[in-house]
Amino acid sequence: MNQFFTALALGLSLGTIYALIAMGFVIVFKATNVVNFAHASVLMLGAYVVATTSDDLGFYLAVLVAAVVCAVAAALIDIVLVRPLRRRRGGIDALAILTIGINVVLATELTRRVGTDILPTGAPWGRDTVEFLGITVPQTRIAAAVAATILMAAFAVAFKYSDWGIAMRSTAADPETAALMGVRLSRIAAGAWAVSGLLAAIAGVFFTSFPASGVTTTTYLLALTAIPAAVLGGLDSVVGAVVGGLVIGVAVSMTTSYQGDLAFLGRGLNEMVPYVVLLLVLLWRPSGLFGSKEITRV
Amino acid sequence: MSERLRSPGARRALLLVGLVVLLIVPYFVEAFWLQVGLFCIAAAIAAVGLTLLVGIAGQLSLAHAFFVAIGAYGYSYLAADPTPDIADAPAGLGLPPVVAMIGAVLLAGVAGALFSPIAGRLRGIYLGLASLGLIFIGQHILFNATALTGGFNGRDAEPFGLFGFSFSNDNPDDLVVLGVRYGMLERLWYLGLALLALSWWYARNLVASRPGRAMQQVRDSEVAASVMGVSVPVYKGAAFTVSSMYAALGGVFLALAFGRIVPDSFGFLVSIDFLVMIVIGGLGSIWGAVAGAVLITALPPVLQRYADALPLVVEAGGDGLQASQAARLLYGAAVVAVLIFAPQGLAGLGRKLAARRTLRPPTTKVQPKEHTA
Numbered sequence: 001m002n003q004f005f006t007a008l009a010l011g012l013s014l015g016t017i018y019a020l021i022a023m024g025f026v027i028v029f030k031a032t033n034v035v036n037f038a039h040a041s042v043l044m045l046g047a048y049v050v051a052t053t054s055d056d057l058g059f060y061l062a063v064l065v066a067a068v069v070c071a072v073a074a075a076l077i078d079i080v081l082v083r084p085l086r087r088r089r090g091g092i093d094a095l096a097i098l099t100i101g102i103n104v105v106l107a108t109e110l111t112r113r114v115g116t117d118i119l120p121t122g123a124p125w126g127r128d129t130v131e132f133l134g135i136t137v138p139q140t141r142i143a144a145a146v147a148a149t150i151l152m153a154a155f156a157v158a159f160k161y162s163d164w165g166i167a168m169r170s171t172a173a174d175p176e177t178a179a180l181m182g183v184r185l186s187r188i189a190a191g192a193w194a195v196s197g198l199l200a201a202i203a204g205v206f207f208t209s210f211p212a213s214g215v216t217t218t219t220y221l222l223a224l225t226a227i228p229a230a231v232l233g234g235l236d237s238v239v240g241a242v243v244g245g246l247v248i249g250v251a252v253s254m255t256t257s258y259q260g261d262l263a264f265l266g267r268g269l270n271e272m273v274p275y276v277v278l279l280l281v282l283l284w285r286p287s288g289l290f291g292s293k294e295i296t297r298v
Numbered sequence: 299m300s301e302r303l304r305s306p307g308a309r310r311a312l313l314l315v316g317l318v319v320l321l322i323v324p325y326f327v328e329a330f331w332l333q334v335g336l337f338c339i340a341a342a343i344a345a346v347g348l349t350l351l352v353g354i355a356g357q358l359s360l361a362h363a364f365f366v367a368i369g370a371y372g373y374s375y376l377a378a379d380p381t382p383d384i385a386d387a388p389a390g391l392g393l394p395p396v397v398a399m400i401g402a403v404l405l406a407g408v409a410g411a412l413f414s415p416i417a418g419r420l421r422g423i424y425l426g427l428a429s430l431g432l433i434f435i436g437q438h439i440l441f442n443a444t445a446l447t448g449g450f451n452g453r454d455a456e457p458f459g460l461f462g463f464s465f466s467n468d469n470p471d472d473l474v475v476l477g478v479r480y481g482m483l484e485r486l487w488y489l490g491l492a493l494l495a496l497s498w499w500y501a502r503n504l505v506a507s508r509p510g511r512a513m514q515q516v517r518d519s520e521v522a523a524s525v526m527g528v529s530v531p532v533y534k535g536a537a538f539t540v541s542s543m544y545a546a547l548g549g550v551f552l553a554l555a556f557g558r559i560v561p562d563s564f565g566f567l568v569s570i571d572f573l574v575m576i577v578i579g580g581l582g583s584i585w586g587a588v589a590g591a592v593l594i595t596a597l598p599p600v601l602q603r604y605a606d607a608l609p610l611v612v613e614a615g616g617d618g619l620q621a622s623q624a625a626r627l628l629y630g631a632a633v634v635a636v637l638i639f640a641p642q643g644l645a646g647l648g649r650k651l652a653a654r655r656t657l658r659p660p661t662t663k664v665q666p667k668e669h670t671a
Contacts (some may be wrong), residue, residue, distance in 0.1 A: 035426075035427070041302045049420070069407070081634060081638070083643075084638050088641075090637070090641070092422060092423050092428065093352070093358045093422070093423065094577075094637055094641065096358075096423060096575060097424070097577050097633065097637065098633065098634060098637045098638070100570055100573070100574070100631070100633065101574070101629075101630045101631070101633025101634040101636060101637065102630065103630070104570075104626055104627075104629060104630030104631035104633070105626075105627055105631055105634070106630075108623050108626040108627050108630065109627070111623075112619070112620075113621050122507050127570070150483060154624055167348055222568075224566070227427060227430065228427075228430075228431070231424065231427045231428070235423065235424070265442075266439075266442025266443075267441070267442060267443070268438060268441060269438070271434060271437075271438065271439075272434050272435055272438040274434075275430065275431030275435060276435065277430055277433065278427075278428060278498055279416065279428055279431045282416065282419075282424060282428050283415070283416055283419065286419050286420050286421065286424060287424065
């Protein structure tokens with residue numbers, strides 16, 4: 001039973017990290033109709049900036065710098081590269097493939113810089129664990145869960161009440177009307193990308209802290225594990241991203257924890273499980289759990 | 299000049315010249331280029347299948363490498379000796395190579411058809427992202443079903459043979475034609491050309507046929523297609539089936555060219571490679587897919603080979619930009635540039651050039667239509 005609850009706690013805390021990344025995917029998709037594969041390397045960029053500057057600046061300041069760098073980088077990607085294609089009404093597939101190209105360039109440069117090293121992020125909580133009611137959880141994960149929950153709550157409030165949130169939601173609902181009401185679509189789009197970059201930076205830091213040892217050449221692949229989370233919740237639902245993140249987190253954690261009992265299914269099951277869950281959910285609900293159904297009008 | 303180039307006779311002559319050049323390639327190039335050529339052919343066959351699926355039928359798939367893997371592993375399994383000489387080597391069924399090749403292609407077709415319920419139900423980007431799942435499930439199987447796949451170390455692919463003629467270095471042992479020794483590479487080159495020609499021919503006919511037009515209708519508008527009596531789920535499923543069979547044929551040839559296959563050759567990044575090939579070539583264009591496949595496949599080895607002659611690029615292990623990384627950068631930049639500046643890819647550029655030629659006479663008033671997709 002303890003094993004179960006430990007796995008559950010680990011899964012939920014891991015899920016909050018997935019949820020942060022998935023939210024980034026969803027916010028960009030809602031605002032600009034782009035499935036942003038470059039999210040993966042922006043996440044790695046964040047972790048890389050933290051790892052290289054935390055010695056001089058201290059960890060928290062380094063995270064702040066990384067968040068700003070990633071927000072700017074993501075916004076620039078949108079303004080310089082994605083916007084021209086969007087303006088020409090590039091299809092959703094073309095936009096996705098464009099971000100794949102951007103991701104390849106950015107990830108190649110980052111992996112080249114990282115090389116064969118493992119760059120530790122210098123997070124202050126190290127490898128300490130906390131025991132509570134017989135459940136052992138690493139401190140990193142608690143910090144991740146707390147930080148992610150605060151960020152999610154902040155965005156939920158901003159989404160609902162701030163001018164930016166209202167402009168963003170009205171753009172997603174009906175871009176033309178929003179534009180007529182004085183919402184500057186290009187600014188909303190760049191803002192959404194910036195927010196997703198910020199979220200990616202934070203998630204990147206937690207992904208590369210304990211139990212991972214630091215930033216490596218494969219860090220950018222981590223963000224791809226959050227794609228199932230974003231899709232199964234529904235690509236255009238922020239709530240869906242959070243729920244999807246938690247579901248995937250728990251699923252991964254459970255298969256890792258019960259690996260011994262599942263040995264007949266082969267090793268490395270936890271890498272496959274998110275996609276199995278995704279396929280099953282999509283078979284049941286083709287637009288994800290909370291995604292808006294496509295309505296066809298003729 | 300332009301009139302003459304566009305006449306069917308001139309086209310046929312041009313095609314013939316190209317064909318002759320391809321046929322005499324083994325007489326002029328060294329083994330390195332022939333090896334690269336084989337990989338290009340394998341990629342081209344699979345890419346034609348993907349462009350049928352994504353470009354013609356409009357179904358985004360990130361799972362192409364999965365079906366390539368089915369072809370490669372399917373062939374090796376079906377053709378391998380039931381009782382291997384080397385201990386622990388994965389066994390097979392010992393079928394004749396031709397039967398194994400056809401069997402592997404059919405196997406992938408079945409796998410594609412099995413994915414149809416999902417393909418028929420999902421739309422657009424959801425389908426693309428769901429198909430990612432196949433890649434990861436496939437990788438899991440390749441690593442864990444060691445009895446079939448050899449796991450991490452992979453398994454050997456039996457050389458191809460036809461009517462007692464083996465496409466390897468022996469049997470017949472020293473085959474010399476017009477002064478050139480025909481080893482495995484030379485023999486496979488011709489096999490590859492034949493398979494590629496077959497793939498090309500079938501794809502062209504498919505696109506021009508009634509089912510091909512139905513697929514394009516599904517791509518352009520599912521509603522319009524169903525109003526016209528085209529069953530959307532059936533055609534989506536059929537597109538997946540045909541495209542996975544192409545992938546498998548490419549996979550079989552890849553297995554033959556490599557001689558040994560490992561799971562890493564069929565991962566997520568390889569799937570992305572295929573997508574990039576058809577985008578650079580121009581979505582839906584068959585010769586574009588072939589050109590894109592050649593470009594993307596040949597880029598890393600060519601850069602590697604000329605690393606010392608290129609500025610900025612250093613040899614493997616050196617400090618600085620390595621050839622493989624330079625290839626990745628070029629490749630990423632090419633995708634971005636093509637999508638932003640030439641959305642129709644290489645095929646679109648070709649068409650534009652041809653159109654400009656025909657536009658030169660002042661009597662022609664037809665402007666080429668700008669497609670913005």
